[in-house]
Amino acid sequence: MSDYDPQAIEKKWQRRWADERAFEATEEPGRPKYYCLVMFAYPSGHAHVGHVRNYMIGDVIARMKRMRGFNVLHPFGWDAFGLPAENAAIKNRSHPETWTRDNIAHMKGQLQRLGISYAWERELATCDPAYYRWNQWLFLRMFERGLAYRRRSTVNWCPDCATVLANEQVVDGGCWRCGSAVEPRDLDQWFLRITEYADGLLDGIERLDEWPAKVLTMQRNWIGRSEGALVRFAVEPAGSEGSAGQDAAAEIEVFTTRIDTIFGATFVLLAPEHPLVSRFVDEAPDPAGLRKQVQEFRALDRTDRLTGAIEKEGFDTGRRCINPFTGRPVPIWVANFVLAEYGTGAVMAVPAHDQRDFEFARKYGLPVEVVIQPEHPDGGEPLDEAALDAAYAGPGVLVGSGEFTGRPTARAPAEMARAAEQGGFGRAAVQFRLKDWGVSRQRYWGTPIPIIHCEACGLQPVPDEDLPVELPQVAEFSGRGDSPLAQIPEFVDTTCPSCGRPARRETDTMDTFVDSSWYFYRFCDPTNGERAFDPGTVRYWGPVDFYIGGVEHAILHLIYSRFFCRVFKDLGMVEHEEPFTRLLTQGMVLRDGAVMSKSKGNVVDPDRMIASYGADALRLYEMFVAPPEKEIEWTDSGLEGSFRFLTRVWRLVTRVAPGLPDASGNGVDGRGLDAAHRALRRKTHDTIRRVSGDLDPRAHLNTAVSALMELVNELYAFCEQHDVKLGPAPEARAAALPAGTGAVLREAIEALVLMLSPFTPHLCEELWERLGRTGGLCAAAWPGYEPAVARAEEIVVPVQVNGKLRARLTVPAGIVEQDLREAALAESAVRAHTAGREMVRVVVVRGKLVNVVVR
């Protein structure tokens, strides 16, 4: 039986760390800082072992960096606004704040029982007015700069959550949170002009070389930059068939990435929502009939329209416009597959060279004109519009394209865009998939938008000195769809800050992603009552050196934060361009192949695991089982294995170490030691080398643990060999050991305890204390190693014949090439495989291997 009692040890050290405020961080100019941050938590109720995996990763890094002499900032807080709190309040007839604060208290307890080294005095919650007033402050700065604006728009409406969703929050046409089908709704909404920074956000990706490729790809896709041209087609007046007149007021601007195909644009397509459509319909001979068609298109399921799961359909408006390159009129159609929200909501259709346009043209009998011929080096048949059964979208040479005929498709677009610009009917242009960020939410539990609506003065910002606009107390949550704040006259009714007359407050609250887009700066200066944060403080701590969180935030949170960082930079409050230098997206913890969730009933409660095995075993298991970025399948036996290892460590240290000679300082002197002792020293120093590199910079936490396991195995073998019994009365036994043995053991054991401590801090603090060390591991330095000792004296060199392993040679590490070669050739196994054959060459890689090549 082991007397390793994790519960008692953990309680003891958690209390001591709290009493000593061991992880408080204070600025120390001149001392290197390290800002290690795990994405703060949504206080949903209970953390499960999947949630806590990333907190543990952050803790290992933070503790290790602290030991390596860095001034480490490792804070924690709560992303406390949001819908679940409000829904819970409706259900329980309570206040969202009650639910939120209760959950925070519970989860904080869970995290503290894991012994995570947070600077708890910096804890913040976004639902605190002292925090969200700075959301409001920042919103006003953005309003002043035109970065926050209001417009009527069709928004994504989630009927179940009864609120608007940002584009980023619509997943496969459904609500990211509840999955309900999203509906279109026309509302006046607040937007943040993230598109202003689209190019910068895209360019910045190139410099994020410590981010996972996956996340960068996702962001690139999301921003969706595409280069092309805008071209204006002048609309012919109604009923001008055959006449030369043009309606100067009406133009259709299209965006195209293939201006090189414009001579083949045989018609133009408008989205049903395009502003000109209703006008064309009104002016048509049969307005009723066309109007009905438009209605049908607009009524199509929005999800299906966006995912392309519908049949391509359209109708002729009866109007025509002039292709500015050919001067020829082309018909204007309305098509259900043209998206109003991308580009200009209008496209030129080139059926010969775009598959969608091709299908549409064939369906409605519209003309197809080939204007690109592929270059067949072997002289294939030229494309012919009558025989075409699919669009040709590949490269080639322009044909039938006026002055541009003969140009290759690689060069033509730039030239033709220039021609359009010179002609005054177009220009080269870039379009983004990224849209402005809709931040209005018709909800209570969020940051009130600090704007006042005055009939006379229009939109008026709440003066800075009146911030924060606090959330009013609401007696009861009804769950009705409209904004709860709109139903509270005391909140709504106010006076205009400009003219003093009665006015109404904005009743929308902000998307909670606003809260989380800058909290990492607030952690640097969490109690500042004068400003969001002191720029000097952020100059010291920022940017975040190591950011850890789930890949589900790859787009939303991580792109918004990068946006806010740039806004703060433009406000002169930060100096860096990117908020997170290094990003690690940790893998999820699955159970029975599925993500843990209450509804699936497969949740593993960390407190239950702590009760059985202790927090240290839980921590170690989650770090050891796989690299941090991989998802893992929870197994109880794996956790037991980690517990078993800690028991081995405990027994080894408590039964061997007490009474061993002090090996601090430069460690032991290698002289006079026999080979076995020197081998253990080598293992110790080599383990320090490996673990140090695995943790920093590689963050391969799993292999760091396995290296430490090897060291423990070696220590057990050494004790066995040297008759060091792991029984009771360690002091007496230690005293009886030869001095060299004791010193080598102590050096190994101290290194082990130090290096294991970021993973299992409670156990290691206890062992450190029992080793007679004072001051605690928080103050201890990471062990160093001597390369000369870490290097093996003897190495095993594989000997191959024609690349196949035939023998292993144990030779001195410093062996010269000639000796190694001779030793290899002298091996009987080598001779057996080379006998009677011609030796072509012998490859000798110093210290690595010998390969004998024979024919």
Place this chain on the structure above:
RNA sequence: GCCGAGGUGGCGAAACUGGUAGACGCACGAGACUUAAAAUCUCGUGACCCUUCGGGUCGUGCGGGUUCGAUCCCCGCCCUCGGCACCA
């Protein structure tokens, strides 16, 4: 379709710069201790074959290539996962 990451024992995984494939752990098997069990400690454990210690052949998704030597580099495929997608 475009972009990205992957594919290694029964399982989770290692192999850091082209150099002994499978470290470390789980599971399993054998032994020691024990009246017994648990715990602990030791040993074994990729597949196939010849077998006497021992040795041989194959083996990192598939097919080629480069190289003395390839899990790693190149070419062509297959599959899995993630993102974007009627984006003009």
